[in-house]
Amino acid sequence: FFFQTEKLTTRDLMPVSAIVVGAGNRGRGYALYALENPSLKIVGVAEPREVRRQRLASAHAIPAENCVADWQELAQRPRFADLAMVCTQDQHHKAPAIALARLGYHILLEKPMAVTLEDCAAIAQACTENNVMLCVCHVLRYTPANQLIKDAIASGVLGDVINIQHTEPVGFWHFAHSFVRGNWRREDEATFSLLAKSCHDVDLINYWMGGECESVSSFGHLTHFRRDKQPQGAGSRCVDCACEESCPYSAKKVYLDLAASGHQGWPLNVLHDEPDIENIAEAIKTGPYGRCVYDCDNDVCDNQVVNFNFRGGKTASFSMIAFTERLCQRVTKVYGSRGELTCDNDHNVRIFDFATRTEKVVAVRELPQTQLTGHGGADYFLMESFIKAIDQKNPNLIKTNAKDALDSHRLVFAAETSRKEGRVVSLKDF
Numbered sequence: 001f002f003f004q005t006e007k008l009t010t011r012d013l014m015p016v017s018a019i020v021v022g023a024g025n026r027g028r029g030y031a032l033y034a035l036e037n038p039s040l041k042i043v044g045v046a047e048p049r050e051v052r053r054q055r056l057a058s059a060h061a062i063p064a065e066n067c068v069a070d071w072q073e074l075a076q077r078p079r080f081a082d083l084a085m086v087c088t089q090d091q092h093h094k095a096p097a098i099a100l101a102r103l104g105y106h107i108l109l110e111k112p113m114a115v116t117l118e119d120c121a122a123i124a125q126a127c128t129e130n131n132v133m134l135c136v137c138h139v140l141r142y143t144p145a146n147q148l149i150k151d152a153i154a155s156g157v158l159g160d161v162i163n164i165q166h167t168e169p170v171g172f173w174h175f176a177h178s179f180v181r182g183n184w185r186r187e188d189e190a191t192f193s194l195l196a197k198s199c200h201d202v203d204l205i206n207y208w209m210g211g212e213c214e215s216v217s218s219f220g221h222l223t224h225f226r227r228d229k230q231p232q233g234a235g236s237r238c239v240d241c242a243c244e245e246s247c248p249y250s251a252k253k254v255y256l257d258l259a260a261s262g263h264q265g266w267p268l269n270v271l272h273d274e275p276d277i278e279n280i281a282e283a284i285k286t287g288p289y290g291r292c293v294y295d296c297d298n299d300v301c302d303n304q305v306v307n308f309n310f311r312g313g314k315t316a317s318f319s320m321i322a323f324t325e326r327l328c329q330r331v332t333k334v335y336g337s338r339g340e341l342t343c344d345n346d347h348n349v350r351i352f353d354f355a356t357r358t359e360k361v362v363a364v365r366e367l368p369q370t371q372l373t374g375h376g377g378a379d380y381f382l383m384e385s386f387i388k389a390i391d392q393k394n395p396n397l398i399k400t401n402a403k404d405a406l407d408s409h410r411l412v413f414a415a416e417t418s419r420k421e422g423r424v425v426s427l428k429d430f
Contacts (some may be wrong), residue, residue: 220304
């Protein structure tokens with residue numbers, strides 16, 4: 001078994017033009033591709049926060065008339081670009097994705113597709129009916145390591161796949177930042193944590209198994225970040241808390257120490273658009289990211305497991321856990337009838353052959369020189385493939401099309417139904 005991939009050259013492509021809807025971390029990140037590759041040109045932006053809108057406009061020389069606060073202003077015009085990159089908050093994906101698809105824009109849609117299965121289906125249907133390509137940003141399909149795993153399974157070197165075990169260690173302070181203090185802390189304001197954080201992990205399992213999941217079960221809880229776990233004598237904010245020094249989730253440790261080092265990217269740029277140490281200090285003194293993690297209004301699970309039953313007796317399990325040193329550095333094990341595969345944190349893939357009692361380590365290809373290093377380089381490879389798909393009018397180059405994305409989202413919603421209702425959910429009836 002050897003991993004091979006076609007080089008997606010962009011040298012001879014005419015630029016694909018794009019508008020960015022939502023210039024937060026994800027929208028700005030995907031747009032970086034245009035600064036490094038002449039195959040993409042950003043020609044419009046819709047972003048309600050003026051600072052972020054102007055930064056994107058300046059970086060990409062976007063004409064002033066195409067820089068707006070509300071995406072609906074762009075949707076009221078005739079289509080003036082090939083691609084719309086929809087990177088708003090999760091609960092605001094549906095309306096712009098459908099409206100812009102109806103205008104004929106191809107759609108790059110940040111994950112999750114939407115926060116209800118019905119809205120996910122409506123987006124997929126709108127893209128199909130209007131004959132536009134939809135690329136859902138299940139970026140993990142595009143990491144070299146995860147593609148190695150897919151190719152190893154397809155090659156037959158493992159025999160029949162019997163079981164997959166996949167773990168996402170979210171990271172203790174990352175979970176506190178995003179899911180306790182941050183934008184994804186409440187289901188009624190965003191969505192449940194399995195969908196927000198791990199829908200692309202569920203997608204990976206479905207991708208590796210080749211689909212045909214028959215039933216799922218799930219257990220999960222908000223176990224730790226609750227008021228009854230708050231240490232005695234703790235304050236409501238980290239800046240005036242007697243327990244701050246010994247608390248692993250101290251906002252001073254998470255944010256001030258990072259700001260003091262000169263870092264200005266994520267997560268500090270979530271707290272302030274000018275994340276110097278003075279602004280960060282004020283943000284944790286007065287804003288939501290300085291709150292005690294035991295005294296927030298969060299309600300999403302901080303640990304969850306999902307079990308999958310696939311056709312033919314194949315099974316898989318997934319664990320999402322907040323309380324880890326590692327930050328989203330996933331671990332995967334694939335057990336087959338002829339061999340076992342292990343991949344740790346997108347490093348080399350190890351395959352042990354039962355027949356020969358030997359192991360083979362397959363090297364993961366190196367990333368190109370790029371600023372799009374997120375998700376082990378997957379952000380870069382996703383953009384590369386989608387831009388080429390649009391240029392060549394070839395949707396087969398997209399690893400995360402509408403049908404596949406909708407199928408994996410259905411598994412996530414079924415798993416959450418199982419967790420809430422305490423039952424095994426059959427996909428046949430879901």
